[in-house]
Ligand SMILES: NCc1[nH]cc(CCC(=O)O)c1CC(=O)O
């Protein structure tokens with residue numbers, strides 16, 4: 001009889017074990033999963049704060065934060081509030097933030113003129129951030145959709161998106177952003193030849209160190225819906241973007257697009273959307289071995305956030321698992337609206 005704290009305890013019958021004899025297995029993969037330390041030891045991929053780019057939406061005004069219904073937890077911020085968010089990013093050690101403007105309908109026109117205004121909302125935001133946090137990376141999207149009355153990324157004539165004429169405007173847009181202090185120019189428009197044209201113009205203007213992250217394989221996706229609400233182009237958009245964004249059915253085409261953007265001078269390439277396109281991330285990384293990013297887009301964020309808010313998913317776990325999946329697929333980093341939450345969570349884990 002065993003004695004514990006001076007009291008006899010009953011020695012129970014051993015628990016019933018399954019009567020089957022041990023399998024004759026030499027290899028038992030579960031051994032490497034038996035404890036947390038063992039799992040850590042064999043872990044192949046890790047997510048760190050260094051992998052995160054935080055996209056933000058900017059609105060005009062002062063001390064304003066406006067919710068986006070289709071992106072619970074994400075707000076459009078006035079410049080002063082973006083600067084506060086930039087401070088949060090810097091404190092969390094997030095390397096880079098990305099800026100997307102909401103443009104008042106009165107400032108939108110057929111040509112997206114506001115895109116090339118050196119004093120537009122994005123340029124003013126970049127200057128305000130750089131003044132306080134010069135060490136924080138700032139990425140600016142290049143495309144006309146936040147500025148056009150029709151919501152398309154390029155100029156339109158007779159219902160067709162003009163390629164070369166659009167590229168000329170994108171070049172000007174890139175230059176005003178670089179002039180404002182933007183570190184990374186990220187063309188998301190999918191016009192042909194824009195990377196080469198932008199690189200040439202940046203170099204000619206002396207912006208030799210301004211990087212280009214090409215949205216190289218960007219698909220015509222339903223997952224951009226909440227983003228279009230956020231920048232106010234959802235209602236404006238006529239038709240769809242299938243004559244310039246890629247067909248979701250294609251994968252070889254992604255390789256050709258990435259190859260061209262690299263040849264034209266892209267420093268980094270991106271695949272977008274993210275989670276439904278991890279096969280593309282993997283192929284791009286294996287084919288070119290260059291810095292490869294994925295964009296976990298608004299619709300992907302919305303799915304996880306909505307399910308979490310309904311109690312249908314453990315939001316934090318689903319978030320971290322989805323971000324780790326990008327690393328496993330070969331991505332060097334992820335643009336994600338979860339960036340601040342993920343960085344906070346990762347800080348606690350280490
Ligand atoms: N060219 C603009 C642009 N830049 C990033 C996104 C989508 C980002 C997101 O959904 O989070 C889009 C939308 C689009 O192409 O319609």
Ligand SMILES: [Mg+2]
Pocket residue numbers: 190191192193216257260261
């Ligand atoms: Mg292309």
